[in-house]
Amino acid sequence: MLPTLLMIVLMHPVHETVTEVQWNPESRRYEVSMRLHILDQDWIEKRANKEPLIENWAVDYLSKKFVIRSESEPSEIAGIESSSVKKATATQKLIWVGSREEGSHVWWFFEVEPSSAKLPHRLEQRLFFERNEGFSHRVLWIGELSKTAFTLTIERPAVVLKESKEPSDEPVSLPPKLP
Numbered sequence: 001m002l003p004t005l006l007m008i009v010l011m012h013p014v015h016e017t018v019t020e021v022q023w024n025p026e027s028r029r030y031e032v033s034m035r036l037h038i039l040d041q042d043w044i045e046k047r048a049n050k051e052p053l054i055e056n057w058a059v060d061y062l063s064k065k066f067v068i069r070s071e072s073e074p075s076e077i078a079g080i081e082s083s084s085v086k087k088a089t090a091t092q093k094l095i096w097v098g099s100r101e102e103g104s105h106v107w108w109f110f111e112v113e114p115s116s117a118k119l120p121h122r123l124e125q126r127l128f129f130e131r132n133e134g135f136s137h138r139v140l141w142i143g144e145l146s147k148t149a150f151t152l153t154i155e156r157p158a159v160v161l162k163e164s165k166e167p168s169d170e171p172v173s174l175p176p177k178l179p
Helices: 002-011 038-046 054-065 083-091
Strands: 016-024 029-037 066-070 093-102 105-113 121-125 136-142 147-152 158-161
Touching (some): 029 038, 038 054, 038 105, 054 093, 054 105, 121 136, 136 158, 147 158
Parallel strands (some): 016 136
Antiparallel strands (some): 029 105, 066 121, 093 105, 121 158, 136 147
């Protein structure tokens, strides 16, 4: 039983990114850390028309596939390259911070200055859907009051970035300790 289960797990490809997003009110930018598989980075690099610097080809790809804009802006999220994504990429500013390899993965660090300062914003993440429609993106939104996780897919590529709970004056009660 165990060998069969292990074989199934090893044969099942995992197509996933993990992204942490946090709003910085001082810079008026989102700080983003994204973990992706090194083979996915290589795939983007090969499509980059021989551009040697990661800062250039990564930012070019991200600016087309990772968009943050005001929730009030209209969204057309049915297609891979929707007109709203094209409009937003012309106005959002993406700033490359750096990258770091970690085993078979690589972390990308960048900031996004949305086209509008009006909160809340909507994140639309469409990375790698043209490579594999089964790709999923785990997003951890780190707010001032809470942390909220989302899974974005080709069917649901967008999420509104807002607090999941209101601040409370009530004290937090911890469960009693077990003997």
